[in-house]
Amino acid sequence: MIPELSNPSVFMRDRQRVEEIIKAMQIAGTNTIQVISDFDHTLTPFACNGKRCPSCHKILESSKLISEDCKVQLKNLLDTYYPIEIDSNRTVEEKLPLMVECGSVVHVGLQTRRWTKAHTLLLQQRIRKDMLQVVVKESDVILRENYQLFFTHLQEHNIPLLIFSAGIGDVLEEVIGQAGVFSPNVKVFSNYMDFDEAGILKAFKGELIHTYNKREGALLNTGHFQDIKSRHNILLLGDSLGDLSMADGVHNLENILKIGFLNDKVEERKPSYMQGYDIVLVQDETMDVPNAILLYLTSTK
Numbered sequence: 001m002i003p004e005l006s007n008p009s010v011f012m013r014d015r016q017r018v019e020e021i022i023k024a025m026q027i028a029g030t031n032t033i034q035v036i037s038d039f040d041h042t043l044t045p046f047a048c049n050g051k052r053c054p055s056c057h058k059i060l061e062s063s064k065l066i067s068e069d070c071k072v073q074l075k076n077l078l079d080t081y082y083p084i085e086i087d088s089n090r091t092v093e094e095k096l097p098l099m100v101e102c103g104s105v106v107h108v109g110l111q112t113r114r115w116t117k118a119h120t121l122l123l124q125q126r127i128r129k130d131m132l133q134v135v136v137k138e139s140d141v142i143l144r145e146n147y148q149l150f151f152t153h154l155q156e157h158n159i160p161l162l163i164f165s166a167g168i169g170d171v172l173e174e175v176i177g178q179a180g181v182f183s184p185n186v187k188v189f190s191n192y193m194d195f196d197e198a199g200i201l202k203a204f205k206g207e208l209i210h211t212y213n214k215r216e217g218a219l220l221n222t223g224h225f226q227d228i229k230s231r232h233n234i235l236l237l238g239d240s241l242g243d244l245s246m247a248d249g250v251h252n253l254e255n256i257l258k259i260g261f262l263n264d265k266v267e268e269r270k271p272s273y274m275q276g277y278d279i280v281l282v283q284d285e286t287m288d289v290p291n292a293i294l295l296y297l298t299s300t301k
């Protein structure tokens with residue numbers, strides 16, 4: 001049906017079920033489909049140039065806008081919390097209070113550790129809005145191989161793409177803008193920076209989004225929901241177990257196909273990924289499988 005499903009990087013709990021979902025979505029038609037995707041290490045690869053591809057946070061944190069002392073503190077945070085984020089021996093409930101600690105002063109509380117601490121440190125750095133463009137340009141960030149087909153195909157078929165990210169929205173928008181793929185069908189739901197009149201970072205806006213609280217239901221009162229309320233077939237792309245809930249709350253869901261990139265600690269995490277995702281892509285740095293599925297969904301055969 002789709003030759004790429006036989007690629008060596010592809011693992012499926014139930015191939016027949018996957019094919020049934022894809023067929024049902026193709027029959028329902030392009031105008032019933034929406035795509036919900038995570039960003040860091042999902043639309044970007046895990047590795048680039050032999051190094052870890054930087055996340056939105058990392059782009060900022062390793063830039064010239066951050067003092068050396070602050071970089072050390074941010075690295076300590078990453079070294080403490082990343083192993084917890086990907087630990088397959090802890091439940092999401094166990095991770096929740098710890099993960100939020102990694103972020104912002106406006107989100108303080110037991111729930112706000114990993115994000116809270118990192119955002120608090122960033123707020124002390126007097127980051128200038130007009131420097132974000134330069135920082136992204138000077139970073140190592142790239143999008144996943146063959147990303148162009150993914151974005152242009154969605155645009156050509158007017159399929160909404162919601163990028164749901166626990167990263168930093170301003171940085172993310174700059175990355176996809178510089179790659180030339182921030183088209184009107186793309187909406188970003190993420191943590192956005194708030195700048196003062198002088199263009200200096202003063203806070204992070206709204207409710208904190210972290211790895212384990214992503215739910216499209218959270219968007220019910222946003223403009224985005226109006227655009228997608230008739231789209232009951234979902235292609236979901238993620239790289240963490242937290243991404244599995246990104247479509248929770250979507251009304252009248254008909255079909256959902258969940259594709260997970262398993263990038264790191266493969267052997268210990270594979271069983272839980274196979275359980276949660278319909279398709280698991282192991283150390284696959286390309287968009288080839290999502291692209292092949294998209295081409296099939298928008299075909300009329």
Ligand SMILES: Nc1ccn([C@@H]2O[C@H](COP(=O)(O)O)[C@@H](O)[C@H]2O)c(=O)n1
Pocket residue numbers: 038039040041055056057058082085102103114115118119164165166167211
């Ligand atoms: N201080 C932080 C907080 C988070 N991260 C990484 O960001 C990623 C979350 O963004 P998604 O687009 O994947 O939702 C996740 O990989 C965290 O590890 C960070 O680097 N620093």
